[in-house]
Amino acid sequence: MLLIHCPYCDEKRPEIEFAYGGEAHIARPLDPSALSDEEWETYLFIRSNARGRHHERWRHIHGCGRFFNAVRDTVTDKFETTYKAGEERR
Amino acid sequence: MSSLSVSTSPLPDEPFAADGVRVSRSAALQRYSLRARDPAKLAAVVGRELPGRIGGVTDGIAQLGPDEFLALLPVGTQLPSGEEEPVSVVDISSRAVGITVEGEGAAALIMSGCPLDLDRMAPGQATRTIYETVEMVLVRESETRFHIEVWRSFAPWLWQSLRLSAE
Numbered sequence: 001m002l003l004i005h006c007p008y009c010d011e012k013r014p015e016i017e018f019a020y021g022g023e024a025h026i027a028r029p030l031d032p033s034a035l036s037d038e039e040w041e042t043y044l045f046i047r048s049n050a051r052g053r054h055h056e057r058w059r060h061i062h063g064c065g066r067f068f069n070a071v072r073d074t075v076t077d078k079f080e081t082t083y084k085a086g087e088e089r090r
Numbered sequence: 091m092s093s094l095s096v097s098t099s100p101l102p103d104e105p106f107a108a109d110g111v112r113v114s115r116s117a118a119l120q121r122y123s124l125r126a127r128d129p130a131k132l133a134a135v136v137g138r139e140l141p142g143r144i145g146g147v148t149d150g151i152a153q154l155g156p157d158e159f160l161a162l163l164p165v166g167t168q169l170p171s172g173e174e175e176p177v178s179v180v181d182i183s184s185r186a187v188g189i190t191v192e193g194e195g196a197a198a199l200i201m202s203g204c205p206l207d208l209d210r211m212a213p214g215q216a217t218r219t220i221y222e223t224v225e226m227v228l229v230r231e232s233e234t235r236f237h238i239e240v241w242r243s244f245a246p247w248l249w250q251s252l253r254l255s256a257e
């Protein structure tokens with residue numbers, strides 16, 4: 001079983017307590033109406049789809065309930081680190 | 091409101107027992123969901139001490155997350171609602187029902203469907219977790235006694251699963 005370190009609970013918990021939340025550090029545009037269709041498309045759909053080191057959001061949904069960020073290797077499925085939402089990209 | 095808000099249980103009256111474990115319906119409780127970004131403000135509103143740490147339990151109030159607490163209190167206990175304060179105090183007495191699992195085999199029975207390593211959960215700790223696909227809040231009251239809080243619509247399924255695992 002894969003264990004994921006929740007930065008809020010500060011312990012490793014079983015993967016099935018968590019939900020994946022897509023790529024991390026994608027800021028919602030402050031003024032969506034000012035964007036062109038291409039820019040809006042980029043915000044909504046275009047992701048880095050990294051092979052290797054990937055920044056992503058997870059939620060400890062069946063635990064403390066919080067969203068946080070993780071760096072996971074998409075090839076090995078190993079978690080490099082996890083950190084609280086709002087903290088600097090690692 | 092307090093008498094109406096604690097309704098009858100969807101679980102059978104009769105407990106079941108098997109091989110070092112006994113599973114029974116818990117007595118009715120007054121339940122509150124408590125939320126606040128600043129737990130100190132919440133503690134002031136409800137006039138009670140809070141655990142101060144995720145997983146801790148103080149006088150019936152468990153800390154589930156950084157800003158989330160679950161109060162399991164005797165029926166009839168009323169907490170102030172904290173109007174105009176940046177807190178949320180909501181009576182959720184009817185949302186969940188309690189199941190008591192006790193005996194030498196209690197931890198093993200829960201681990202039949204819960205992925206947590208309960209050898210690492212000390213008495214007096216509480217956490218939200220999952221049993222197969224059903225979410226629950228697990229409170230370890232002692233080495234051999236657990237209290238499970240489960241949403242009432244999931245409760246018959248969880249009861250049945252525990253019964254099948256125990257057999």
Ligand SMILES: [Zn+2]
Pocket residue numbers: 006007008009010060063064065066
């Ligand atoms: Zn957590």
